[in-house]
Amino acid sequence: MSEIIFDNYRTWLEGQKIPNGERKSLLASLDLFAKQGYDGTSTAQIAEYAGVSQATIFKYFKTKQDLLMAIIEPVIKNFFPIYRDDFLAKLKEFRTLREFIHFFVQNRYKFAKDNQDAVIILITQALVSPQIRKLIVDTLKKPNHSIPDEVGRILRNTGEVRSDLDEITLVRTFIGSIGSYFLQSRFWKTKDEQHDLQLIEEQILAFLKN
Template identity: 30%
Template sequence: MDNKINNNITDDLLYKNSIPIGKKKILIAAIELFYEQGFDRTSTLQIAKRSGISEGTIYKHFRSKRGLLNAIIDPMISNLLSNCNDSFIVDTDINIKEVISTMVKNKMDYIYNNRKILKILMIELLTNDTIYSEVKSRCNANYPLISSKIHMFLKGKNISDDDFLRTLVSDLLYGFFKMIFCNNYGRDQLKYEMEDIAEDVLNYIN
């Protein structure tokens, strides 16, 4: 598997970039509020109160609430697609069980680390035609590459690319929904979830 996959875009956005502390506080507050109550139900006044930064400064950095949202989800959209592309690089020196286990671990780590922004993005995909069209266009452009990698990954298996992808994505989405809806979901639960999903996908292939 490719060890260069970046599993924590949220930390990169908030902590690894050299950005002013006030801008960082705004991003942190916005992510929390958009995650908790949605973009439409969150006002810039609420973000200002949560962050301890004035509304004027929010507009100075991001121009609008929509600009603030874009600053949060745009890096995720770009990285999500590259992350998917890197998921099916098979190391021929390890067996299929290890490949599946590593793949699922990378995906679930990615989802867990970025679950708040992913939830915000998912809601926007369902309600914002512009964002939906952008992501759809990028996915359509990337799908042939992903499909060819899956085809190579499944070489010798009597399973279609679409059926494998449907099984994997369904299991990952189920894991994602548990993360955002179950109380006290932590690293221990994540570990068990990874093992269950890996076993499910492996059983499907075999």
């Protein structure tokens, strides 16, 4: 399976037994939300882009928010678990803290860049929607597949991590560093991305190491 979230969503959607007008509305919304943002896209624009009437859109979705959730919910429930479990399996290959940090930073930053439209939509909507926040948190903390628990366990197995840091702090350190740099890079071009990522790795290492 490709690691491009929206490509996989499109493929999944094509296989769903739903009316053509509903499918067109979802695909048009996906493209426009990614290009213009959720708030910058109107249902009139979606209807024109999809080649359907607004009445058709509202036949299947009561509000624009319902349309957004019809995209986000299957993405989080069907695809994120696959990416999560594959990522956790790869993390277990590393034995030293430096190797772990290098892989985590490089791999998750590449994933964010490859899926920047999906990431931006999820981040912006998670800030304002409790429903979306709950979906994301439930997926990340699923029993037996909890990212904070697994990351904490693997890091502690290196014997190099400070004992005063709990699992949430460990994960937040990674996500905060990678996420803030990803968002900054959307607005300001970096001169040397690899150099910046190496600095982030060193900063995380300095913070986590005994």
